[in-house]
Amino acid sequence: MSLIIVDQFSKTSPKLRSHFEKITKDDHSPDRFVWDFWNKPGRYVHLRTPAVRFFPEPLFKKIESELLAFGEEHLGCRSLSPLWLSCYINGCEQRWHADRPHGPWAFVLSLSPEDIQFSGGETMLLKPAVLNFWNSVSQLGNQSFEENDVVERVTPTFNRLTVFDPRIPHGVSPVQGTMNPLEGRLVLHGWFTQPRPHYKGTIATEKIETALAQFDEHLGDDLSQKMNEGIFSSSGTAAYRIVIAPTGKVSKVIALAHSLASAEPEGAYRDHRFLTTLVTDHFRAHSFPKAKTGSSLTLPLTIVGATED
């Protein structure tokens, strides 16, 4: 499943939490009157506000830059959607939905209390097993079947960053147990966007662009052939980091996060292996110009149905 969990994500989180507590405990602060009751019957109910308006600018910029750095380093995404701050108290929830086409990866950074008193408030994701439901039923025989067999639940532990493919049906289980926002499920959330190649180093831009254009052509041809043969069935993103030595030779190709998904059992695994081999073989055979230092090229690939972007 395309799910990444990073605990203790940032040293900025305690400062964000402190600011929330300071504002919320001050009955007379005008800054506390920024919340909207986001009530969409049958879909969502919680309090939310644009994070950029809630937090002081230096604090907001700090967490934004940390999230941007994470997206670039691990997902090959260069940008973020506007960030939301949401608070869930008694009865608040998100029903099952998918986010298309907000961005290739969604994220939730929990700023909930360290000592959680409420129940619920988990991020819920439908497991890929549902795509293979009848096969799994025959394998399980008469074994019992519970909700957690098909639902992944991530608790909103303080400072936990949860990143997932927002095409997966997901939601937030109903929060019960408190009407006090200070005790509620507090999360900063949004989407990583703009999966685009990114080069860090001193090789001239046109040389990098040439290598990328050659790869695009190569990938397009190979992918069309595989799809026509019915042996590539995934869609999603797959990011790679190509490490270039000062000699101009590619010393390493690192597979970063991917969200390839296929209704075919093992299809995503097979297709990711195919893409990894293709990227590795292509760039290892490519000669970049010599440079004084090593450099790296981050390459996110977006596979949309039967075509590639």
Ligand SMILES: [Fe+2]
């Ligand atoms: Fe969502």
